[in-house]
Amino acid sequence: MKNEIIGLLSQTEIFKNISDDILQQLADQLTVIDYAPNTEIIQEGALGDAMFVITKGKVKVHHHEHTLAMLSKGEFFGEIALIDSSPRTLSVTSVDSVSALVITKEKLFEFLYDKPEVILQMMHKLVQRLRNLDETIIVQLRSREQELERLVEERTSALIQKNEELTNAMLQLQKTQEQLILQQKLASLGQLTAGIAHEIQNPLNFIINFSSMSFDLLSDILSTSNEQEKSELISDLKGNLEKINHHGKRADEIVKGMLMHSRTRSTEKTPVYVNKLVSEAINFSFQGMKGKSNHFDCAVERKFAEGIPVIHVVEQDISRVLLNLLNNAFYAANQRAEQSLKNKIEFEPVVTVETSVSDNVIKISVKDNGTGIPDSIKGKIFQPFFTTKPGTEGTGLGLSISYDIVHAQGGEMTVRSKENEFTEFMITLPVS
Numbered sequence: 001m002k003n004e005i006i007g008l009l010s011q012t013e014i015f016k017n018i019s020d021d022i023l024q025q026l027a028d029q030l031t032v033i034d035y036a037p038n039t040e041i042i043q044e045g046a047l048g049d050a051m052f053v054i055t056k057g058k059v060k061v062h063h064h065e066h067t068l069a070m071l072s073k074g075e076f077f078g079e080i081a082l083i084d085s086s087p088r089t090l091s092v093t094s095v096d097s098v099s100a101l102v103i104t105k106e107k108l109f110e111f112l113y114d115k116p117e118v119i120l121q122m123m124h125k126l127v128q129r130l131r132n133l134d135e136t137i138i139v140q141l142r143s144r145e146q147e148l149e150r151l152v153e154e155r156t157s158a159l160i161q162k163n164e165e166l167t168n169a170m171l172q173l174q175k176t177q178e179q180l181i182l183q184q185k186l187a188s189l190g191q192l193t194a195g196i197a198h199e200i201q202n203p204l205n206f207i208i209n210f211s212s213m214s215f216d217l218l219s220d221i222l223s224t225s226n227e228q229e230k231s232e233l234i235s236d237l238k239g240n241l242e243k244i245n246h247h248g249k250r251a252d253e254i255v256k257g258m259l260m261h262s263r264t265r266s267t268e269k270t271p272v273y274v275n276k277l278v279s280e281a282i283n284f285s286f287q288g289m290k291g292k293s294n295h296f297d298c299a300v301e302r303k304f305a306e307g308i309p310v311i312h313v314v315e316q317d318i319s320r321v322l323l324n325l326l327n328n329a330f331y332a333a334n335q336r337a338e339q340s341l342k343n344k345i346e347f348e349p350v351v352t353v354e355t356s357v358s359d360n361v362i363k364i365s366v367k368d369n370g371t372g373i374p375d376s377i378k379g380k381i382f383q384p385f386f387t388t389k390p391g392t393e394g395t396g397l398g399l400s401i402s403y404d405i406v407h408a409q410g411g412e413m414t415v416r417s418k419e420n421e422f423t424e425f426m427i428t429l430p431v432s
Contacts (some may be wrong), residue, residue: 029107042092048081057098203247285326303354305385321402332370366426373417
């Protein structure tokens with residue numbers, strides 16, 4: 001039976017070209033469920049946390065009485081629930097007796113944790129599925145009413161354009177992730193992939209939701225003969241498309257930011273706004289921790305001085321240093337929070353980031369109230385390959401590389417810490 005499941009997974013579009021060894025691991029996470037004919041497997045509006053692969057029978061994907069797709073053996077559905085916690089936008093009902101392989105979000109994320117190549121393939125297939133679904137909706141809308149064809153074509157053109165922009169953004173993101181994989185010895189970037197997914201999920205959710213709302217508005221336009229009501233509905237539809245455009249641009253900004261942080265290393269110094277660079281690093285690092293652990297929570301205090309002059313540094317290198325220090329700070333604060341929870345001690349994890357300028361020197365401080373650094377190892381923390389983290393969580397290169405980068409920019413890095421109280425790293429960089 002297990003060999004049959006592996007064989008079916010290898011023929012499923014979303015899992016094609018994945019090795020048998022990895023498919024065997026995936027098969028261990030699956031549950032087989034049988035459904036009688038006319039059983040509603042997914043209900044529109046309900047929350048979902050699982051994806052389905054059909055092993056026998058057929059299902060229909062529908063919005064009320066309108067059937068959008070018929071799926072059979074080897075095809076999959078319910079995948080949006082894996083990246084979106086919003087209510088289901090469509091229903092799925094068995095046409096005849098159906099058997100399906102079911103994998104929950106929790107099991108899938110556990111399986112994908114150390115398999116970036118599988119993540120990239122799944123993201124690509126999910127984007128294709130979204131585009132195909134949009135095209136199906138467009139065709140059905142055109143067939144319903146000839147007199148609104150011009151309006152439908154205009155709105156459809158806008159949606160297709162935004163979908164193409166999103167697809168291009170996802171392809172750029174894929175290239176960025178491949179570059180990050182090649183540089184994974186830089187431990188400061190270890191959590192960045194999860195951060196990207198978390199950051200880009202919000203604009204994606206808005207685009208998907210407003211697209212679905214636009215479908216309902218067009219249905220209402222087609223069904224009403226009241227000109228005033230039709231005009232109001234068209235106005236609402238225009239507003240939805242403006243929001244789709246806005247959030248599409250937001251997704252594009254996120255990807256451009258990612259490209260800045262992960263492009264091929266350059267030694268060219270460029271003008272940098274320190275507060276902006278630090279703020280972006282905080283967002284990426286925090287979202288990376290959130291993406292890695294749903295239970296992570298930490299207060300962030302930003303104390304940015306005003307009027308800090310522009311400095312000329314290798315922006316990518318300084319960004320890596322900040323990400324590494326912030327990742328370590330969030331990790332230490334979270335470790336102490338977990339220890340306090342086990343010991344039933346009240347504790348609030350806090351990371352404080354401060355910028356200042358004096359005597360033509362810019363200072364950046366990253367301080368946490370985490371586990372601290374014992375005095376016995378404080379002198380070793382900048383040595384290559386020295387780490388206090390478990391072997392699977394740190395390489396011991398982050399602080400060593402960061403230290404060298406700061407000194408190469410003409411700056412200094414220092415640390416002060418007290419065990420079980422705080423750790424503070426201080427970077428100083430010359431203004432000129």
